[in-house]
Amino acid sequence: KRTMKDIDAPTPSEILSEDVTRRSKLRDGFQWFVETAAIVLLAVLVALVLANSLGRYLFAKPLPWTEEIVTALLMWLGALGITIAGFKNELISCAIWTQKLSGASKRRLAVFQSIFSLVVLASVAVLAWQYLGIFGNDRSPILGVSKSVAISGILATCAGLGIAST
DSSP: OOOTTTSOOOOHHHHHHHHHHHHHHHHHHHHHHHHHHHHHHHHHHHHHHHHHHHHHHTSSOOOTHHHHHHHHHHHHHHHHHHHHHHHTTOSOOOHHHHTTOOHHHHHHHHHHHHHHHHHHHHHHHHHHHHHHHHHTTOBOTTTOOBTHHHHHHHHHHHHHHHHHTO
């Protein structure tokens, strides 16, 4: 007969390690998705700009609708780029100042930066939401695409940075 001593129960550190591994795999998967989406958007953007340039200068037949799509793609490409930088901890920072700090000071600064970033992200998200409410129903002149497609890239930036910082 088996007793409690015979059962190999996981220790708290093993449970925590599994949680971290699971979260890490989810984060890696999301990062791969964001990076792949950025590559695809960049390729489409370059193809559209090249097609418009070739049409305009070689054939005297520009493709004016490409500018509307490129504008929206730029917003989303920026959102994905900022998210990728957040995942890799390569956002603009002042390392020259933080290198001189001690352990406790660095921790306090990191907490302050996290709280400040959260407040800024929330503020930008609220402003983007308000902007979306005002101009989101406007349509582009040629394709008639809703301006909310491009504007929502700002909200995606906030969401992406929020996920990247967890």
